Amino acid sequence: MAGQWFYVALRDKGLRIMTIRAGVAGAGVFGGYHANKYAETDTARLCAVYDAFEKPAVGLAAKHGAEGTTDFDAFLDKVDALTITAPASYHFDLAHKALLAGKHVLVEKPIALNLSDADRLVALATERGLILQVGHQERYVFQAFGLLARSAPLEVHSRRLNKFSGRAMDVSVVFDLMIHDLDLLNQVADGEATNVTATARFEHGDQSDQTQTRIVFSSGLTATLAASRLEVEPVRDMRLVYDDGEIHIDFLKREVTNTTGTPLQTDFSADNPPQAFKDPLAFGTQSFLRAIEEGGHPVVDGKAGRAALDLALRVEAAASVA
DSSP, X not given: OHHHHHHHHHHHTTOOOOOEEEEEEOOSHHHHHHHHHHHHOSSEEEEEEEOSSHHHHHHHHHHTTOEEESOHHHHHHTOSEXXXXXXXXXXXXXXHHHHXXXXXXXXXXXXXXXXXXXXXXXXXXXXXXXXEEEEOTHHHHHHHHTGGXXXXXXXXXXXXXXXXXXXXXXXXXIIIIIHHHHHHHHHHOOSOEEEEEEEXXXXXXXXXXXXXXXXXXXXXXXXXXXXXXXXXXOEEEEEEEETTEEEEEETTTTEEEEOSSSOOSOOTTOSSOOXXXXXXXXXXXXXXXXXXXXXXXXXXXXXXXXXXXXXXXXXXXXXXXX
């Protein structure tokens, strides 16, 4: 913690801090994406990669001139901040150890798998004065569209349907895919979710591979969400119904239909879209680093991750077998 206080003291004097030593915990596909984003910024330097298996840890680290290790404590000694891209089942344990060691944490979604663990992470980050950010990157896209600044819609309909890949099988499709849309729903809705119903289908084990849910909020907003990892053809779209029209976004075809009287702030045809729109992962990484350097708050903090988890758990609890 002494190093952290020194860092804050320099920042408060208006001095530029030395490059942040960054690390990635989890050397899979998403770990590679996050490592690339650290490599592209001049605010941080990727110093270490951790994985439970030596070959991917060393392989990813070598691409960036970093050190790969299977020793998480040794990994923590080499970094000031880290991104956790390990399977969801390990998110809490890794984030908890990192925060206890005085490290800033960007953890991919979900923040944890139960509310007690999520609350412990949020409380620990607050107590230690550390940044805790959650990887709900699609929030940045919606923010760039201008959808978070609008009045609440009357209805939200979302489909996130993927082919089976075998990844993220330690959690259900709700925690793997739908949680993105639950976070977005939390941002656009007024009031609280008062009624949640759902159905689930199981094909590859004891975690649901396909879930559909209907959520009603106290404001009257009704949302229907579908998530699947069993499809032949992928679908990723969202339709928002307002009192003056509808906005339909097809993320795969990169098409937007807007029949409301208010144009979007940007769309897929924009000549010079903001970074939050064209590269949300890079925007999220820079938001994390900026919060560390300036002592501010990330766009998606631990409390927001906890709120998305809360709604995901309610969907899971309500689901009956289809």
